[in-house]
Amino acid sequence: MALLQANHLTKKYKDHQVISDVSFTLEHGRCVALLGPNGSGKTTTLRMLAGFIKPTEGDIQFEDESLSKDFRQHVGYLPQFPVFHDWMTGKEFLIYAGRLSHLPKKIAKERADELLELVNLKEVRKLRISKYSGGMKQRLGIAQALIHSPKLIILDEPASALDPIGRREVLNLMRELKKDATILFSTHILNDAEEVSDEILLLNNGNVIEQGSMHEIETVQNTVTLKLSFSDEPKFIEERLKEIESVFKIHRVEDDFLLTVHDLKTARKQLLEVVYHEDWQLTKFEVAKTSLEDLFMKAVKN
Numbered sequence: 001m002a003l004l005q006a007n008h009l010t011k012k013y014k015d016h017q018v019i020s021d022v023s024f025t026l027e028h029g030r031c032v033a034l035l036g037p038n039g040s041g042k043t044t045t046l047r048m049l050a051g052f053i054k055p056t057e058g059d060i061q062f063e064d065e066s067l068s069k070d071f072r073q074h075v076g077y078l079p080q081f082p083v084f085h086d087w088m089t090g091k092e093f094l095i096y097a098g099r100l101s102h103l104p105k106k107i108a109k110e111r112a113d114e115l116l117e118l119v120n121l122k123e124v125r126k127l128r129i130s131k132y133s134g135g136m137k138q139r140l141g142i143a144q145a146l147i148h149s150p151k152l153i154i155l156d157e158p159a160s161a162l163d164p165i166g167r168r169e170v171l172n173l174m175r176e177l178k179k180d181a182t183i184l185f186s187t188h189i190l191n192d193a194e195e196v197s198d199e200i201l202l203l204n205n206g207n208v209i210e211q212g213s214m215h216e217i218e219t220v221q222n223t224v225t226l227k228l229s230f231s232d233e234p235k236f237i238e239e240r241l242k243e244i245e246s247v248f249k250i251h252r253v254e255d256d257f258l259l260t261v262h263d264l265k266t267a268r269k270q271l272l273e274v275v276y277h278e279d280w281q282l283t284k285f286e287v288a289k290t291s292l293e294d295l296f297m298k299a300v301k302n
């Protein structure tokens with residue numbers, strides 16, 4: 001049985017319909033990315049699931065009916081812009097969050113220690129939060145969301161505002177957490193979704209417009225754009241590449257080549273064979289656009 005079922009969720013603010021008839025299921029142990037452009041309704045959806053706002057219509061059912069009555073205690077939530085008490089230490093903050101979740105003092109302390117270890121902040125537990133980096137604050141925010149051992153972890157844009165180091169720290173932590181938790185997180189960074197999620201839900205204008213596992217998306221969509229550059233004469237290369245065009249489509253942009261590929265493995269092998277055989281000086285070979293990006297662009301344009 002699924003952990004949670006969202007049924008026909010609708011949210012209106014006066015006459016402004018922000019979410020329209022959104023339904024989906026969250027299975028146990030999955031890590032699901034909620035994707036969508038700015039203003040598509042990601043935060044509103046997450047806030048409804050966390051029990052902070054009520055849907056105008058529709059309902060949210062947890063697997064166990066008794067949980068559905070007040071499911072807030074079973075959800076851990078990291079808001080998009082978390083507020084920390086900067087004068088507290090990381091450990092004090094977690095104990096405080098535990099007390100707010102009605103944990104007895106002793107349990108809150110034990111849980112804080114466990115979580116500081118999990119999110120790799122044990123060494124800085126006695127440091128004031130004002131001294132923490134962005135990545136450290138987000139990891140503390142995730143620990144705060146876990147303090148009451150929730151069944152579902154909801155993270156609103158957990159890595160989007162961080163520098164590359166902080167982003168890497170948070171993504172690594174999410175990869176650890178997903179081993180034994182159910183996670184729903186929003187992002188508009190498709191790479192983050194590709195890196196850690198098992199499934200995606202794509203929102204646009206308050207509607208779910210795509211839903212599926214990353215594997216399904218990769219197989220159904222199955223287009224990758226490669227970018228290649230050479231330090232040889234591009235005209236000659238273009239002519240030669242056109243001879244083997246059956247496994248990809250070539251598009252030349254100035255001296256670079258964009259190749260739309262359906263079967264990355266075969267195309268890569270064939271391309272590298274030609275490069276080797278012709279002794280071309282390949283200076284760039286990179287994935288410029290993935291299946292998910294392709295799907296996102298098509299879906300959002302419609």
Ligand SMILES: Nc1ncnc2c1ncn2[C@@H]1O[C@H](COP(=O)(O)OP(=O)(O)OP(=O)(O)O)[C@@H](O)[C@H]1O
Nearest residue numbers: 013016018036037038039040041042043044045188
């Ligand atoms: N309290 C509110 N009152 C009125 N309109 C609101 C309220 N909260 C959100 N909205 C509107 O709902 C729409 C969806 O907002 P939401 O924050 O859910 O989108 P989002 O996908 O999370 O966007 P972003 O990626 O920019 O954070 C926006 O048009 C927003 O202006």
